[in-house]
Amino acid sequence: MNHLLEKDSISSNELEELLKDKEANSSDFILIDVRENREYKRGYIRGVDELKPTSQFENWAVELFNEYRDTTIIFTCRSGNRSRQVQTAFKTNGHTKVINHSGGIISYNGKIIK
Numbered sequence: 001m002n003h004l005l006e007k008d009s010i011s012s013n014e015l016e017e018l019l020k021d022k023e024a025n026s027s028d029f030i031l032i033d034v035r036e037n038r039e040y041k042r043g044y045i046r047g048v049d050e051l052k053p054t055s056q057f058e059n060w061a062v063e064l065f066n067e068y069r070d071t072t073i074i075f076t077c078r079s080g081n082r083s084r085q086v087q088t089a090f091k092t093n094g095h096t097k098v099i100n101h102s103g104g105i106i107s108y109n110g111k112i113i114k
Contacts, residue, residue: 002027005072009084009100015074016110019047029072032064034082035105045076046111054082057089065095076101 002021004014021027030049033040040051052060054077064073073090075083080102087100105112 005029005097005099007099009080009087009102010074012101012103012108012110015045015076015101015108018074019045019110022047029074029099030068031074031076031101032086033105034075034077034086039078043105043112043114045105045108046113048076054086057086061086061089065090065093069095070097072097072099074099074101077104079104079106 002018004010004018005027010018018027018029019031022029031045031047033044033048033051034054036053036055037051052064073095075086075098077083080100083104084100084102087098090098
């Protein structure tokens with residue numbers, strides 16, 4: 001397992017590394033974008049598994065938490081603030097494998113899908 005998956009937060013460069021490892025089947029995690037639909041439509045990080053808008057957190061949080069209880073989840077957003085809030089909520093409720101992408105998409109230099 002990649003040591004980066006044991007961290008509390010990762011940088012954009014570290015996320016790029018993890019996404020390359022995932023593509024090569026040497027890292028296992030899901031990447032959740034918690035921005036809003038309008039933001040997502042302007043561009044998203046190649047490798048995002050799901051869009052879960054923070055404004056609809058109450059509608060998806062419990063299901064996502066339970067579905068991925070034993071899976072590492074990396075949350076990303078525009079700057080790292082909303083993703084940190086979602087990470088904190090998950091950790092507070094006992095999910096131990098949640099990572100924040102600090103800096104968010106605005107600091108990301110990898111492939112963006114538009």
